[in-house]
Amino acid sequence: MNSKVNGATPVLRVENLSHSFGEGQARVEALRGVSFEARAGEVTAIVGPSGCGKSTMLYLLGLLDQPDSGEIYLRGKPMTQADDSTRTALRNKSIGFVFQFHFLIKEFTARENVAMPLRKAGVLSDEALFQAEKFLKQLGLSDKAKRFANKLSGGEQQRVAIARALVNSPDLILADEPTGNLDAANSDRVFDVLLKFARDNGPAVILVTHNPELAKRCDRRLPMLDGKFVEE
Amino acid sequence: MxxxxxxxxxxxxxxxxxxxxxxxxxxxxxxxxxxxxxILGTNGAIRISDRFQDVDGTVTKVSDDGQARFVFHSREGARYVEGIEYPKELRKATADFPGVTGVSEILQGAGVLNTVSRSHSVRIHGIRTREHIAVSDLEEQVIRGSIKNFRDDRQAILVGNRIAERLRLEPGDRVILAGSHESLHLRVAGIFETGVSQIDKSRIYLDLSTARSFLRKPHGGSIFQVGIRHPEDAPAVAAQMQETFAHRVVSWQEREKVxxxxxxxxxxxxxxxxxxxxxxxxxxxxxxxxxxxxxxxxxxxxxxxxxxxxxxxxxxxxxxxxxxxxxxxxxxxxxxxxxxxxxxxxxxxxxxxxxxxxxxxxxxxxxxxxxxxxxxxxxxxxxxxxxxxxxxxxxxxxxxxxx
Incomplete structure (x- = not known):
């Protein structure tokens, strides 16, 4: 486990988080009392075999699911008991998701996809599109801004998805295998973008990956096995 | 797509x-x-006809909510005396009824209308023109001739257009109205069309006093056609009139129910x-x-x-x-x-x-x-x-x- 940004403010604190699926005796314990912190500007890689609970934890941290027990603190505030509207508002303003598949809305252009979180946050259409184009430019996609999402290459789509996650300047970026579906060149490029944004803008980035090379480039690694963090 | x-x-x-x-x-x-x-323009909103002999068997007053309501049982078992009793008094009482806009006394009877070459059975409606115009659209229903001529001439008649077609009558023509007691020489003052074929092919209008004399009914035997301000309220008004006057009172809704x-x-x-x-x-x-x-x-x-x-x-x-x-x-x-x-x-x-x-x-x-x-x-x-x-x-x- 390495840590390069230990002095930074904790954006996220997780205490004894547990979660299970299924019913009765068929219940699977996906997380077993996980605790950790993520600091501003720090990129944390969660690594481990498939089914060890990495993605489950990501969805809990993204407030898309409720844990069985434990607590998640975002900027010091407990989240597990927060009502749905609070959690929804936080997902819009404080959390950015990047998934393995880009999950863009194909009926929209690249800039419209990126502008969506801004529109939800109440930014007027023209301003939101302007901001979206600015982000796409930073990601080298200024000439693709007005293309429909399904007319972009895989790497471009994933960069658009990253721009969408970053456009609201969130405190926390959750990336679930963001390069898992890309070739080596695109994978490096996408990862560079995430790292640069974290360094420049200071959100905490939590990254789930199978790629050991990418994990090594992160500020710290948290290996996970059977729903718990383990020593490397 | x-x-x-x-x-x-x-x-x-x-x-x-x-x-x-x-x-x-x-x-x-x-x-x-x-x-x-x-039908409102032809037969009016309410018609008052025969007097009841046994009111008790036909009318029930219901007032469980404090408001008077009237429930009518079948009239089939009731006994009536033909025509209106004490028409002058009943007319006054009817005219004073809330919402009533006019009352027309009508004497109905039967006769045969004859021209030189043809004859036709008719239903006679003896009316006072001014009264009847107030409770019907008779004035507008006259399609040929003049209602004024009818009003001014006691020996004039208005005939339904189907009768006129059958007898080939035109305003000004002379006809003979034959009854069981006498025959009258009359002049066609106008031809009316209600649109109701049953009426247009059988009804003629005659001055009320002429009709009384012709039908040998100097008193009584008549019915009242009543106009009211709000025709949609006719059933309630009719029910109250029936209870008050002890006469058969039929609203247009009941009359045309079918x-x-x-x-x-x-x-x-x-x-x-x-x-x-x-x-x-x-x-x-x-x-x-x-x-x-x-x-x-x-x-x-x-x-x-x-x-x-x-x-x-x-x-x-x-x-x-x-x-x-x-x-x-x-x-x-x-x-x-x-x-x-x-x-x-x-x-x-x-x-x-x-x-x-x-x-x-x-x-x-x-x-x-x-x-x-x-x-x-x-x-x-x-x-x-x-x-x-x-x-x-x-x-x-x-x-x-x-x-």
Missing amino acids: ARKRAMGMSLLGIIFGVAFFVVTQAQTSGFETFFIRT WLDVFKALRVSSAITVSTIILLSGLGMFNVFAIMVIEKTRDVAILRSMGFSPGDISRIFLWQGALVLVLGIVFGCLLAAIATYGISRIPLRIRGIFSTDNFVVNWDFSHYLWAISIAIVVVAVASWIPARRAARIEPAKIIRETL
């Missing part, structure tokens, strides 16, 4: 459903309204039939939305991860439904108005229960309101159920399953 086409079809369904609903209601209620106007029921059945049946068009469009819309929710499950999950609330997700679908609804209503109502106008210009000769040479339509805002209400309910249900389903999508589950 297929979804857009299906949505377009649903929109067309709403447009045509709204339009057809309004048009059919405009027609059926148009004919009904015209029929009511005809035809009114026929019109009502037609109106309801056409409303049900046409509503199914809107309903089917709604089902089509529901289908499109339901498929859309399934197809867009992943997009919904992503939107939720971006901070869109369940309400936002619902609204996406509801807005689409609302768009279809608004377009459907606007174009449907526009089409309805154009079609209703067009139909009203279609030539259609009807004689029998009323007289018209065109389709009769009723321009009534309530038809539009009903059509809009049905469309709102159908579209609201068709979009609300899928919208609710979309809002309930659990994002984490969907994303996990997609990966």
